[in-house]
Amino acid sequence: MGHDLNVERDAILAALKPVVHGIAATFGPVCDVVLHDYRHPERSVVAVAGAVTGRTVGGAMSEIGMRVLAGGDEASDELNYVSRTRNGTPVKSSTMVLRDSTGAVFGALCINVDVGAVTQVHDLLGALAGVGAAAPAELPTTTFGNDIDSVVDALVDAHRSRQRGSWAELDRAERVELFGGLDSRGVFAVRGAVEQVAARLGISRASAYNYLSRARAAHDTSTGGSA
Structure with missing residues (x-):
C-alpha cells in the first residue's frame, strides 16, 4: 500500500510541474511558484519557476513549509500570507497543501508574489491624489532558504x-x-x-x-x- 501511495504521490507532483511554470508565466517576473515534496524536507523543492525567493530545485523547505510539516495531516492552506524576505522584499504568499487519496499531506504548491512594485505604485497614486502615504505595516520576516x-x-x-x-x-x-x-x-x-x-x-x-x-x-x- 505504501508503495502504491508513493506512486500516486509521484504522479500528482509530475502533473503539477507544468502548472508551476504556467502560473509563473501568467504573472511574470513578480511571481515565483515552488512545488514541494515533503517526503524529503531537506531537499523538498522538486520544481520552481521565477526568482522572487531565490529557490532552486533540490532546495529545502521554508519556515512556512515547516509549519505545514508540523501540522501533519491536519495542516491547512495558508493563503495571502504577507511577509518580507530576509533581504526586505515584501511578498504575498499562498501555500496549498497536497494530499493523496487517503488525505495524507505529502507536499505543497507555493505561490510568492513580490508586492514591492505594487506598493510603490499605490504610494505614487496616493501622492498624486493628494493623500498622504500611510505608514507601512511592520511585516514579519519569512526565511526562504535552499539550505x-x-x-x-x-x-x-x-x-x-x-x-x-x-x-x-x-x-x-x-x-x-x-x-x-x-x-x-x-x-x-x-x-x-x-x-x-x-x-x-x-x-x-x-x-x-x-x-x-x-x-x-x-x-x-x-x-x-x-x-
Missing part, C-alpha cells in the same frame, strides 16, 4: 531575539517557551534539528531534548491533549 540549516538557524535567532537576552540570561520558563515556540513553527519536524538548535544555543543535546520535552508537556497540559 535547511539556514532556515532553522534563522528561526532560532528570531525566537531568541524576541526574548530578553542570551540563553544564559533566560529563566527556566523562558527557555521552555523558546523551545515551545520553535516546536510550534515545525523546526523539530526536520531531521537533526534538535542537535542543530542545541549547537546554536551553546547547550548540550541532552538539555535541548529536556527542554523540548518540557515544552511539549506544557502544551499538552494547556490543550488537554496527550503526548
Whole structure:
C-alpha cells in the first residue's frame, strides 16, 4: 500500500510541474511558484519557476513549509500570507497543501508574489491624489532558504531575539517557551534539528531534548491533549 501511495504521490507532483511554470508565466517576473515534496524536507523543492525567493530545485523547505510539516495531516492552506524576505522584499504568499487519496499531506504548491512594485505604485497614486502615504505595516520576516540549516538557524535567532537576552540570561520558563515556540513553527519536524538548535544555543543535546520535552508537556497540559 505504501508503495502504491508513493506512486500516486509521484504522479500528482509530475502533473503539477507544468502548472508551476504556467502560473509563473501568467504573472511574470513578480511571481515565483515552488512545488514541494515533503517526503524529503531537506531537499523538498522538486520544481520552481521565477526568482522572487531565490529557490532552486533540490532546495529545502521554508519556515512556512515547516509549519505545514508540523501540522501533519491536519495542516491547512495558508493563503495571502504577507511577509518580507530576509533581504526586505515584501511578498504575498499562498501555500496549498497536497494530499493523496487517503488525505495524507505529502507536499505543497507555493505561490510568492513580490508586492514591492505594487506598493510603490499605490504610494505614487496616493501622492498624486493628494493623500498622504500611510505608514507601512511592520511585516514579519519569512526565511526562504535552499539550505535547511539556514532556515532553522534563522528561526532560532528570531525566537531568541524576541526574548530578553542570551540563553544564559533566560529563566527556566523562558527557555521552555523558546523551545515551545520553535516546536510550534515545525523546526523539530526536520531531521537533526534538535542537535542543530542545541549547537546554536551553546547547550548540550541532552538539555535541548529536556527542554523540548518540557515544552511539549506544557502544551499538552494547556490543550488537554496527550503526548
